[in-house]
Amino acid sequence: MAILSPNARFDADALPQGVIGIATDVGQHDSGVHRHRKSQLLFAAHGCMSISLQDRHTVLPPTCAAWIPAGIDHCARMRNVVAYRSIYFDTAQFEQAPTQLQVCRVNPLLSALIERMALWPWEMDSAKQQLVLALFWQELAAAEQEQLSLPMPTDPRLAAWLESLHLGALPNPLNQLAAQLGMSEKTLSRLFSRHTGMPYQSWRQQWRVLRALELLSEGQSVSRTADALAFASDSAFIAFFRQHRGMTPRQYQQR
Template identity: 45%
Template sequence: MAWLNAHTNFDPDRYCASVIGIASSLGGDHDSGLHRHQRGQLLYTRQGCTRITLAQQLCLLPPSRAAWIPPGVIHRAVMQQSVDYRSIYLTPELCRELPQRVCVIEVSPLLRAVLEPMALADFDSDWQQGKFVHLLGLCVSEIREAAQHPMLLPLPRDKRLMALLATPEKLPPELQMLERQIGASSRTIGRIFQRETGMSYQQWRQQWRLMRAMELLATGRSLGYCGFELGFASDSAFIAFFKAMTGSTPGHWLK
């Protein structure tokens, strides 16, 4: 059976089939802990939001998007409140033509339709014949050709900054406060962030706020709650920020 619950300790590498699929609906928070597997993983969030932590990146997986995680990548998935997701694990041989780094992709109607029977297939299915070979071929093709979304936030490697910015739920301080907390000038902080993330600190902080806003909205938080958590003076200020960053209002984005 391919349905799993929140307490299942699942290891896809235990199985022999070239494709292993699971379907899961989780109520309440769930943390996979740091782990890796020999297979590549496509993680599709049908409902709810998943945060994936990598060695030097944070990745947000909002509803209707999928994360591609190549074989051997150490990662941690945190799911908050109610999450309905599908996961497909592919052997390294099947991953050779797929992206070699973690990315968030658009899930086309075809890929969505293909993932459901793949996630529900028996673990001993033969993926080299019958309908399974066609499902697999479509799945690999759709992953390879899918549009990618910039939902990855690089993290600084500087130890002082890592200690302050390591908590994904905690709003990063404003630049003046950060200067006092780590004892470095704004110019030094700017050089570190440009070198290690490709962004200024202000740009990085705004991207962090956007990703956190999407996570809060996707888990049912109100506009007022989101604005307060992210340091905005009013709902209208939060909406204006969200629209400037994404081109749409929070309500339209949720739809």
């Protein structure tokens, strides 16, 4: 059975099938850091999830899917109800499978293929699977790559603060954060540049972009999203979003 209850225990590595798909609606959830011996494709048909992996924070709106190769530590978080789709692959059986971590844009055909594979019976005849898989690998290879990740600092002095961000807190401006953490602005700036390769202000702006994508994907209005991200006005948020994503928040939601 491919449709699981939100609290069901599931271990894809314990099953012998080469391709295993699952589908479930998940509310607020934190998977905890874990890894699989099988590679995994993650997709949210509706809603938005965030993934922490390889010291990066990645947002996965319904327009994108993430390919996570076997053996990579990762953690998936959902703040609201997500139509969760996950497909596990024994990549020893599939030479077409990607070998690198990637986030790609999902077109309507790829979305339909993922939905089909997430819902098919695990005991499905392999000959029927191959027809779908052949088209799936073709579409996955052709999918446009998306840059929806942000490097995360690993200094232990920031651990509690980073956890508050994962829970929905807003990263303060540099002077406020430095005071909150009990360090100078200069020290904090050097720390971010060393750990992320980005000045804090650039890092904070990218974090706000990713959080905006989450909120808009969850159906929040432009006004509520602007308020949640501490913009002075809706128009300021719209200009910010257009600058970083090349479209207005409303156009993004329509996509």
